[in-house]
Amino acid sequence: MIIQPLEEFTREPVTLGDHLRRRRLVLGLYQKDVAAQIGVTTSTIWNWENNWSSIALGYMPKVIKFLGYNPIPCPEDLMERLAWYKQVNGLSLELLGAEMGRDPEQLSDWLSGRHTPCRRNRKEVELFLSGHVQGPEAVQRSGAALPEERAVASGSMNSFMARTTSEKP
Numbered sequence: 001m002i003i004q005p006l007e008e009f010t011r012e013p014v015t016l017g018d019h020l021r022r023r024r025l026v027l028g029l030y031q032k033d034v035a036a037q038i039g040v041t042t043s044t045i046w047n048w049e050n051n052w053s054s055i056a057l058g059y060m061p062k063v064i065k066f067l068g069y070n071p072i073p074c075p076e077d078l079m080e081r082l083a084w085y086k087q088v089n090g091l092s093l094e095l096l097g098a099e100m101g102r103d104p105e106q107l108s109d110w111l112s113g114r115h116t117p118c119r120r121n122r123k124e125v126e127l128f129l130s131g132h133v134q135g136p137e138a139v140q141r142s143g144a145a146l147p148e149e150r151a152v153a154s155g156s157m158n159s160f161m162a163r164t165t166s167e168k169p
Contacts, residue, residue: 019071020063021049038062060090078122081129083111100128 013019024034024045031045038045038059047053055063064070070088075081086096093111097104109115110125117125 013071015051016055016063016071017049017051019067020045023067024049034066037066057087057092058090060088062090064088078125078129079110079113079117082107082125085129085132086111099132100125 013022020034024031031049032042035042035045039062040059044053048055072084072088074084082096085091086093091099093104093107096102097107100107106115110117
């Protein structure tokens with residue numbers, strides 16, 4: 001009898017909820033365990049995993065830390081990169097403004113497309129992002145599978161789980 005791996009392990013995750021569910025299952029955790037780590041309710045994890053609601057901005061850094069990588073690709077366009085930085089670091093316009101030394105209203109205008117920053121301001125944004133592109137926990141996923149995902153794909157998940165659970169303190 002051949003045991004088929006779960007669909008979560010055979011198809012590439014598309015949404016943040018897909019990434020969250022795959023990581024939880026790979027680690028052998030319940031939704032309540034992930035909820036405690038991130039600081040939300042179990043039903044919130046269920047909603048995220050089933051794409052019934054989107055992950056609130058303030059929880060994004062904790063979700064990325066839980067995943068161990070950042071599944072959100074960094075865009076090429078400067079203002080899109082600034083919006084990406086704001087998202088993956090869970091920053092409000094006020095916090096981003098404080099970090100950049102900018103007025104949050106000005107940032108709102110730029111990010112919404114109401115105004116385009118002048119050449120000097122674009123250079124300042126580029127300089128800011130060049131020193132902060134990834135953020136503290138936002139490791140960009142390069143497409144390579146994590147060790148436990150490779151174990152699932154190769155069918156050796158039981159030996160991987162036995163090895164990692166025996167290593168826990």
